[in-house]
Amino acid sequence: MVARGLVCGALGAALVGLAGCGGGSSSSSSGSQDVALRFVAVDGDQPVGCGDVIEGLGPDGASSVAVSDLRFYVSNVQFYDAAGRRLTTRLDRNEFQYHGRAGDIAMIDLTGTDAGACAGDGLTYPEGTSRTNGAITGRVSGGTPARVTFDIGLPQKLMKQVIADNTGEGAPSPLAEMHWSWAFAYRFLVMNFTVVTDGAAGEGYVHIGSTDCGGDGTKALTDRDACGRINTPAVALDDFDPQRDTVAVDIRALLAGVDFTVTTEEATVPGVECHSFDQPDCPTVFDNLGLDFATGSADATGNAVFWAR
Amino acid sequence: MVWRVASLLALALLVGCGGGSSGGNSTAAPTVRELLRLPDHFEEPAIPDYNPLTAEKIGLGRRLFYDPRLSGNQTQSCATCHQQARAFTDAKAVPTGSTGDRLPRNSQGLSNVAYFSTMTWGNNVLLELEQQIHVPLGSDNPVELGVLDGNREEVLARFADDPTYRRLFADAFPGSEPLVTLNKVVFALASFCRTLISGDSPYDRYYLGDQTALTAQQVHGLRLFNSEQFECFHCHSGVNFTISYRDANSTPGTITYPFFNNGLYNIGGDGSYPPGNQGIYELTLDPFDKGLFRPQSLRNVALTAPYMHDGSIATLREVVQHYVRGGRLIESGPYAGDGRLSPLKSGLVRPFSATDEEIDAVVAFLESLTDDTFTSNPELADPFADAH
Numbered sequence: 001m002v003a004r005g006l007v008c009g010a011l012g013a014a015l016v017g018l019a020g021c022g023g024g025s026s027s028s029s030s031g032s033q034d035v036a037l038r039f040v041a042v043d044g045d046q047p048v049g050c051g052d053v054i055e056g057l058g059p060d061g062a063s064s065v066a067v068s069d070l071r072f073y074v075s076n077v078q079f080y081d082a083a084g085r086r087l088t089t090r091l092d093r094n095e096f097q098y099h100g101r102a103g104d105i106a107m108i109d110l111t112g113t114d115a116g117a118c119a120g121d122g123l124t125y126p127e128g129t130s131r132t133n134g135a136i137t138g139r140v141s142g143g144t145p146a147r148v149t150f151d152i153g154l155p156q157k158l159m160k161q162v163i164a165d166n167t168g169e170g171a172p173s174p175l176a177e178m179h180w181s182w183a184f185a186y187r188f189l190v191m192n193f194t195v196v197t198d199g200a201a202g203e204g205y206v207h208i209g210s211t212d213c214g215g216d217g218t219k220a221l222t223d224r225d226a227c228g229r230i231n232t233p234a235v236a237l238d239d240f241d242p243q244r245d246t247v248a249v250d251i252r253a254l255l256a257g258v259d260f261t262v263t264t265e266e267a268t269v270p271g272v273e274c275h276s277f278d279q280p281d282c283p284t285v286f287d288n289l290g291l292d293f294a295t296g297s298a299d300a301t302g303n304a305v306f307w308a309r
Numbered sequence: 310m311v312w313r314v315a316s317l318l319a320l321a322l323l324v325g326c327g328g329g330s331s332g333g334n335s336t337a338a339p340t341v342r343e344l345l346r347l348p349d350h351f352e353e354p355a356i357p358d359y360n361p362l363t364a365e366k367i368g369l370g371r372r373l374f375y376d377p378r379l380s381g382n383q384t385q386s387c388a389t390c391h392q393q394a395r396a397f398t399d400a401k402a403v404p405t406g407s408t409g410d411r412l413p414r415n416s417q418g419l420s421n422v423a424y425f426s427t428m429t430w431g432n433n434v435l436l437e438l439e440q441q442i443h444v445p446l447g448s449d450n451p452v453e454l455g456v457l458d459g460n461r462e463e464v465l466a467r468f469a470d471d472p473t474y475r476r477l478f479a480d481a482f483p484g485s486e487p488l489v490t491l492n493k494v495v496f497a498l499a500s501f502c503r504t505l506i507s508g509d510s511p512y513d514r515y516y517l518g519d520q521t522a523l524t525a526q527q528v529h530g531l532r533l534f535n536s537e538q539f540e541c542f543h544c545h546s547g548v549n550f551t552i553s554y555r556d557a558n559s560t561p562g563t564i565t566y567p568f569f570n571n572g573l574y575n576i577g578g579d580g581s582y583p584p585g586n587q588g589i590y591e592l593t594l595d596p597f598d599k600g601l602f603r604p605q606s607l608r609n610v611a612l613t614a615p616y617m618h619d620g621s622i623a624t625l626r627e628v629v630q631h632y633v634r635g636g637r638l639i640e641s642g643p644y645a646g647d648g649r650l651s652p653l654k655s656g657l658v659r660p661f662s663a664t665d666e667e668i669d670a671v672v673a674f675l676e677s678l679t680d681d682t683f684t685s686n687p688e689l690a691d692p693f694a695d696a697h
Contacts (some may be wrong), residue, residue: 087630122597124657125569132561167351169554216520
């Protein structure tokens with residue numbers, strides 16, 4: 001179902017560039033080994049890159065999308081061995097991985113800005129950065145990874161600390177991206193994309209992040225420790241070997257059940273809108289991510305978007 | 310949509326001079342933060358390595374900024390169109406150049422100009438002030454200050470022959486000959502422009518914890534500004550209220566170069582703007598780039614009327630109403646068209662409902678970005694006026 005574009009997508013390129021990070025099975029004498037948690041955007045079995053169009057979405061399969069920007073934060077990465085024992089996981093430090101007093105965070109950015117839809121053509125509110133990152137790297141000790149769990153977003157404690165300690169512009173990389181202006185804290189997952197339905201062009205914006213975060217209108221989490229609706233998707237991948245498997249980010253699954261229309265005061269046009277507030281597409285998108293739209297709680301077993309590949 | 314950026318073409322012209330101020334004084338040189346008197350909630354701006362900031366260049370640049378001898382016919386200075394009391398704008402829809410040419414675009418406010426990722430209204434290749442300042446100095450169509458091929462040496466000689474300027478140039482660019490060059494003028498002006506820091510408005514005091522700095526109406530307006538109803542914050546966020554932003558911590562991989570069509574025109578129904586003034590399209594000739602302009606900083610916006618790239622909206626309230634409507638309707642004349650229906654308009658400029666009270670609140674919040682300290686700061690004022 002993926003129509004190949006002319007340009008080799010940055011999403012695929014990121015995967016190729018990073019596949020080496022797994023570091024083979026070079027377990028050291030202390031029983032620790034390099035580990036890489038690799039991500040790839042997919043449509044079913046097919047990797048999706050910046051030049052690709054995903055077809056057959058929405059009612060009657062009449063809609064197609066091309067991804068322009070796909071970024072998300074990952075936290076609480078926890079590996080387990082085959083017996084279900086928790087392994088010690090330590091993430092590297094680099095421009096996409098930050099160690100804070102209140103926890104660790106990594107950013108996956110599967111889209112650059114130069115190829116295909118990622119260049120922003122056809123999207124009137126593109127975002128995105130030119131840098132890309134398809135893997136989280138670190139070391140794991142105490143056994144051989146066979147299962148992994150993680151969250152898509154910032155832990156509330158880390159978010160509170162980062163907001164309290166930094167200006168919006170001064171936060172350390174990768175936390176200087178994707179803030180929803182400080183009153184709204186951070187977005188955890190951003191996917192911007194073009195939409196075509198029966199030949200008519202539209203735009204798609206899926207922005208997942210905590211809401212009801214308090215504050216005085218300038219900084220979130222000043223008057224509370226956690227947002228009212230945390231909206232942090234959980235992922236649990238059983239039978240996951242990081243040397244063999246990658247984490248699929250399934251665009252078709254993320255948009256399943258969405259009606260691909262946006263109704264403004266004057267017209268109904270092709271498109272998808274969810275900014276984690278009261279947009280009509282939010283309950284469906286949240287459900288696909290295993291999130292309860294009413295409460296903001298997460299259930300990994302209900303998350304159909306992230307799976308082992 | 311222009312989100313990429315073209316090459317650093319003008320850099321090559323610029324690297325020839327400057328450089329020199331690495332003198333080894335025993336007293337520690339002031340830091341960038343000290344030279345710019347940055348508030349704590351401002352990051353350090355990005356400053357090109359080829360033009361390190363010094364107090365001497367700032368002082369020289371301030372004098373040049375206000376000196377009409379820097380125009381070909383000695384009738385205008387930078388300050389003609391960039392007046393401190395108006396946050397360095399001129400209250401005109403569009404200005405007139407030194408030789409009478411009518412310029413196509415509204416004079417830019419210069420508040421915090423050091424932090425933009427691109428310079429001017431609609432240009433995606435001007436990345437540094439050192440590039441941009443050559444435009445008002447040397448443009449010949451239209452003529453602005455009119456320092457052109459035919460008179461450049463004469464203009465520079467005015468400064469080279471002036472004892473005060475001889476001393477200021479020598480201090481700013483020690484040991485460098487010839488004493489006065491156009492690039493030195495530009496580097497000094499860029500250094501002064503970086504000191505135009507506005508961060509002491511009522512909003513800033515509120516941000517820093519003074520709950521009394523904003524009225525209840527302004528706080529309400531701030532929340533509306535940051536709401537999914539008004540959507541202002543998508544383009545006007547961060548310390549400078551624009552996502553066209555970079556600072557010393559930005560990296561090539563993270564800087565963005567935003568330009569948007571806000572539905573101001575829709576001539577012929579294809580999203581066109583008035584001919585010759587179509588934003589990025591003038592550079593790229595890509596039809597999808599028609600009407601793409603940089604999101605402006607909203608710092609001191611209550612002082613910078615009239616608004617938009619062509620000064621075609623008179624008041625702040627009308628600007629907010631323009632966004633509520635989701636584009637401007639021009640019913641007749643050569644520019645007739647409904648901007649709300651523009652196929653090139655940003656997906657975030659959509660009609661929505663707002664009460665008069667809500668619009669008033671957003672305007673009141675925007676007024677809280679007026680920084681009286683900035684507009685009255687004597688260090689940014691006309692040095693020739695000091696002498697009187």
